[in-house]
Amino acid sequence: MLSTNISAYKVAVFDEYQRVIDARSLATHKAGGDRAAGLRAFRASQAEWFTRRVRFEALWVDGRKLIYGAMNCGGLGPDEKYGPFCLTVADPMRCNPTAIGVFPGNTAERYVSLAGVVDRDRIDREIGPWEQRAAVAILELAPGVLGAHRHRWSEIVCSKDRFIEVVIAPGPELGQLTATRCRGTYLERLEALEFRKLAGEALTETETWELSAFHALQRWRRLHGVPVEAVA
Amino acid sequence: MSSVAEPVGEGFTLVAMPPSGETYIARDDHGVLWLITPPGVPGPERIDTVVLRRAVAEHGFERIDRVCDSWADVDRARQELATTLELPQRDELEEFDAEDLRRVLRHAARMHVQGDVLRPRRVAHSLLRAPAAKADDEVYTAILDFLEQLDNAPLLTPAVAPPADAQKAEARQRMLLVS
Structure with a gap:
């Protein structure tokens, strides 16, 4: 499946839009709806990756709306430390994407040089459609994945240092998510925050964000049937 | 990968965080960068400047670069910046x-x-x-x-x-x- 790791802030924004939104839209949202200011902020945030990302996205229909995720077969995604909330989509083709592709690594660095030169041949050689995601993974990860026990596949296919990237546009609607995942120990913390709040205790600002995100996930469960899963 | 020099400030620095601040990047008084996760998530982790810039480019962290007197002061700055005023009030x-x-x-x-x-x-x-x-x-x-x-x-x-x-x-x- 496809997964993406997000912060409590992004959970709140996606809850507001009822869908996963792309980085430029998020920057515009942060800028209070000012598109020009949002795009300036987006450009500044990308630093040396800006030209590479723009050139890569120019190859696609709706490229500026791409969502970047990782192929995931059971874990918390490669970026839990940046965002403890992991959104998953088992079959992105059911989202009727205008663009989708599977790549054997980080597209921001793999296909466009720092000078902005696109290696189109390499993209053509390496890209796979969603239906061929397993083949893309095998070609990239063999021999590590061949012969490994099944219980290690999740870690081999998706770790913080190595992952199969999936890009899709536009972002899925919340009802198209398969599940939201958090580490079990983090879910325990979120439940503890919920308990403290109901007991009348004051939470810090960051704790309030975390609890708000947890409640948004529970709302997605109630409204869209998206389960909240604990991962060991 | 380019290597852009990062300023090494004196004392502790809240370097970057998403607007919600549950995870954040701080520099200690020895100039070491740390990615600090909320309780329940493995960490903290010592990181380099490439990871810092990736956190900003790919994960929605915002650069803060506020110099603080102590870890407690870093946390106070984090709480101050992670204002929840924009969160809708719900029962x-x-x-x-x-x-x-x-x-x-x-x-x-x-x-x-x-x-x-x-x-x-x-x-x-x-x-x-x-x-x-x-x-x-x-x-x-x-x-x-x-x-x-x-x-x-x-x-x-x-x-x-x-x-x-x-x-x-x-x-x-x-x-x-x-x-």
Whole structure:
């Protein structure tokens, strides 16, 4: 499946839009709806990756709306430390994407040089459609994945240092998510925050964000049937 | 990958965080960068400037670069910046379903087993106000049963252990006063 790791802030924004939104839209949202200011902020945030990302996205229909995720077969995604909330989509083709592709690594660095030169041949050689995601993974990860026990596949296919990237546009609607995942120990913390709040205790600002995100996930469960899963 | 030099400030620095601030990047007084995760998520992790810039480019972290006097000061800055004013105010109890109520009740029961009496009672009473509790006899009865269990339970003495931090010490003091 496809997964993406997000912060409590992004959970709140996606809850507001009822869908996963792309980085430029998020920057515009942060800028209070000012598109020009949002795009300036987006450009500044990308630093040396800006030209590479723009050139890569120019190859696609709706490229500026791409969502970047990782192929995931059971874990918390490669970026839990940046965002403890992991959104998953088992079959992105059911989202009727205008663009989708599977790549054997980080597209921001793999296909466009720092000078902005696109290696189109390499993209053509390496890209796979969603239906061929397993083949893309095998070609990239063999021999590590061949012969490994099944219980290690999740870690081999998706770790913080190595992952199969999936890009899709536009972002899925919340009802198209398969599940939201958090580490079990983090879910325990979120439940503890919920308990403290109901007991009348004051939470810090960051704790309030975390609890708000947890409640948004529970709302997605109630409204869209998206389960909240604990991962060991 | 290019290597853009990062300024090394004096003292502690809150370097970057998403607007919600549950995870953040800080520099210690030796100039070492740390990615600090919330409790329950593995970490903290020593990182380099490439990871810092990737956090900004790919994960929505914002550069802060506020110099602080101590780790406590870093946390104060983090709390100040992670303002929740933009969060919509919701009465979650109004939205809870039976599964939410059971989850909270399970946690309250765990807290009671650990010696907490007052807060589980307060929480259980609040759950009774939820429309989902009033609409579901089974859940309503479970909450009442739990309250009855709290009424009948002997006052527990919390396990004696050195407090891990000031907050726990304060909580333990409150429980002792109740006992």
